[in-house]
Amino acid sequence: MASETETQLERTLGLTEASMIGVGTMVGAGIFVLPGSAAALAGPASAAAFVIAGGIAMLTALSASELATAMPASGGPYHFINKGLGPLFGSIAGLGNWLGLAFATAFYAVGFGNYVAPLAAGLNLNLGIVAAVPLSGAQIGGVVATSAFIAVNYLSTDGTGDLQNVIVIVLLAILGLFMALGATQVRFAELTPFFPQATGPSAILPTTALVFVSYLGFAQVATVAGEIKEPSTNLPRAMVGSVLLVTVIYAVSMLVLLGVVPLDRVAGEGTAIAVGARAVFGGFGIGVVGVGLLTFGGLLATASSANASVLSASRINYAMGRDGLMDQRLSAIHDRFNTPYRSIALTGALILVFIVAGRVNALAKAGSVLHLLVYGLLNVSLIAMRETEAMGYDPGFEVPGYPVVPVLGALLSFGLIGFMDLQQILLAGALVVAGVVWYLAYVRKRVEDTSALARYRSPPDVEVEVEVDFDLSTDDGATTQERGTDV
Amino acid sequence: MNEFAPTVLVPVDVSTDERPDPDLLDLLRPARVVLVGWYPVPDQVAPEQMRDEHEGEAVERIENVASHFPDGSDVETLVVFTRDRSETVDRVAEEYGASVIVVPRDVRVVERVFVPVRGDVNLDRILSIVATLLAESEASVTLFHAAPAGDEDPTVGQTLLEGAFDRLTDAGVDDDRIATATVESESPVDDIVDAARNHDVLVIGETKPSLIEQILGDVPTQVIKRSESPVLVVRDTDA
DSSP states (O other), X not given: OOOXXXXXXXXXXXXXXXXXXXXXXXXXXXXXXXXHHHHHHHGGGHHHHHHHHHXXXXXXXXXXXXXXXXXXXXXXXXXXXXXXXXXXXXXXXXXXXXXXXXXXXXXXXXXXXXXXXXXXXXXXXOTTHHHHSSSOHXXXXXXXXXXXXXXXXXXXXXXXXHHHHHHHHHHHHXXXXXXXXXXXXXXXXXXXXXXXXXXXXXXXXHHHHHHGGGGTTHHHHHHTGGGBSSHHHHHHHHHHHHHHHXXXXXXXXXXXXXXXXXXXXXXXXXXXXXXXXXXXXXXXXXXXXXXXXXXXXXXXXHHHHHHHHHHHHHHHHHHHHHTTSSOGGGGOOOTTTOSOHXXXXXXXXXXXXXXXXXXXXXXXXXHHHHXXXXXXXXXXXXXXXXHTTOTTOOOSSOOTTTTHHHHHHHHHHHHHHTTSOHHHHHHHHHHHHHXXXXXXXXXXXXXXXXXXXXXXXXXXXGGGOOSOOGXXXXXXOOOOOOOOSOO | OOTTOOEEEEEEETTSOOOOOHHHHHHTTTSEEEEEEEEEOOTTSOHHXXXXXXXXXXXXXXXXXXHTSOTTOEEEEEEEEESOHHHHHHHHHHHHTOOEEEEOOOOSOOOEEEEEOOSOTTHHHHHHHHHHHHHTSOOEXXXXXXXXXXXXXXXXXXXXXXXXXXXXXXXXXXXXGEEEEEEEESOHHHHHHHHHTTOSEEEEEOOOOOHXXXXXXXXXXXXXXXXXXXXXXXXXXXX
């Protein structure tokens, strides 16, 4: 019916809330799961690996900020790539982003399990399960935790957003305390040699590849661009700020950990930070408190990362369905629970399979490699948008130092894939092939390519051209632009 | 239409069949009404997806509610998909310059309006809105003051109520339609809710809660929570 009723989407996230989403999704893995593996690879130089990984994430965060302020719709990186480069790359990015999140979540869940397993063992809760099933305690913990996240999100719970804020604040307080107390006890002798003797500085890049997974959360801020108040200022600040904060936390914690505890006691340790906490807080006679706090923090951090990733994955399913790249029935909303239940269930099933099949470092790299592929394409998409002067492309925030930032972002993201293990490089290759096959078999006959790139290559006929070219309105101060409700 | 007509915001949950009572709508006839159909968006779903799936139903519901207003009412409709109802209500009230927010509940016939009076700056606005709304109805009004026990000179409340009484009669409300009552109270919220029980609509002023009230809940918020009648909340727009 011809209606006069306007429909609006409320923007409910301020700068703090948006930053909390970024920090809450990111902070966790890098400090609670990976320090042991990173230290085994690169020793104290793993702090440098965290900084480099943060730098690569930062470049992409800048590009993602520009794209998100220009196209604030659900789907995040997938959406930007689909709009910029078309449904072929959209298929690759969508699948990559979705599976990448599933791998990353599996990794967080196993990390969570690492913290639960000793608690369960301590309480004699093992009950012989470990003997009966060919899974480690961490994997069992991960399976249980994942099942819980999936159930909670399948059935819908309100207020998880508020809970997330509390979790992040508690976490930051715990980490702040750890870093502050630890900084007073660092013995610089422990930090030398800075580079591992066997490999030297060449260990840094493979370590960067491993720890990149701990930065995957920043793009989540882009997926909620439509819900952020004053996005052209808040969105870049939230993304860049959260990457910066998390980079500092990771690097400082790594230095504190290795400055306090001898390298061989944490190398390869799944809960290395708990070892560090025992030493740091032990220096003040409260070692047990420290271990308890950091274990608690580890549980919170991995849970909030996993939960946020499950939600992101279903947003991608929805966005692909909306654009015709996937069957919309996958993202249908449940009548009673009001959740995209099929999407949550399928993503959950994938996560469980990955937990059972994978090892923690392999899961981390699989999650990273798929995201790096997506981030590389995202930077390329930004270049495509700018260079083709795409119609209606009017970002509220522009990447500083264009084209250096997106070009570097693309090169470094793709380049870092080269430092993964062969297994994960093959995974990236397989995903590209799968995306192409999916495009040819399913997408091509359903979806017309209206991306910036396609329009540039073959501009639409003049008579079907009904959109206004915004670039003409330059200096008359007329800034009100007609923009469709869905971009 | 009265050019001083207050703008009244009526939020309606359009994910349900909730609909404000026609008798309440009748009371709002002199006002410019902004009907906000809000649709809750769960954490698990993108707001756009909720809109894709439920826009038609939401618009239909809010326009249906609008069609139940008495003829000649000035009603605008709006649908908002939101994760936070109160944030939406505040923003829309600000955008439309609404001075009153209605907490709709079932009402029989609006015959008795209840106005708890506190010594706040908002009192002028509350009274002018009450006067406007009463202009087109036969309803009577009770002005009520709960004085904190022992805390206050009893004549303060009396003076407050007399002033309020005069304001209403000056604005054209017959004095036999106005009753006043004051009570010394250990717990103002209890007494307000009790005294309001045999009335049909409450009109209360929004106040900036003090820090302790933010934790424990300020008086207006508690009254809204505990009262069973619809409440018109007059915003403190100078804040």
